[in-house]
Amino acid sequence: MKIFGAIYPSAEQAFQHVKAMRSADLNKAESISNAETALDAKRIGNQVLVSDAWLDSRDEVMREILESKIKQCEEFRDGLGKIKKTNILAEATWDTYWGTGLNNVGTIHTVMQRWTCQNKLGRMLDNLARQIKFEATERNPSQQHIYVRKVNIQ
Known part of the structure; x- marks a missing residue:
């Protein structure tokens, strides 16, 4: 995927590379660029000593990466658009920020x-999936539903 003026094989690699660059760790950034897999990039990125500025900007960076992936990857965009659940979860027992903090069973069986x-x-x-669905109904009005509620006025 192309984002931030570079091409990355995965969203994870893009995220970890930007994290290393914005934290001024050029050696780790280069290692992330040369990583063979997204998991390798994540493992290298976990070694980066992050700055407060990175912590303040990471949500926006992730959002930009996801939006770029939606525009460039039809399969990803279509998959998000087809999700019927009201809430999407990122199952990750090891990631307290991006994930639920629970394993699959714990996530499914916990409120x-x-x-x-x-x-x-x-x-x-979840927000991006809702946006995709909204945009689809805007382009195709036949998919819109009108709900009427009867109200008694006294």
Whole structure:
């Protein structure tokens, strides 16, 4: 995917590279660029000593990466557009910020308000999925539904 003036094989690699660059760790940034897999990029990125400025901007960076992936990857965009659940989750027992903090069973069988972590990635994907569905109905008015509610006035 192309974003921020570069081409990356995955969204994870793009995110980790930007994190390293904005944290002034050029050696890790180069290692991330040369990583063979997204998981390798994540592992290298986990070694970056991040700045407060990065912590303040990481949500916006992730949002830009996801929006770019939606524009460039039809399969990803279509997959998000077909999701019927009202909330998307990012299952990750090891990631307290981007994931739910629970394993698959724990996530499914625990009320969302009791998840131990923030699920930021899941929330972003949920918002983007809703946006895709909204844009689809705007382009195709036949998919719009009108709901009428009877109200008694006395």
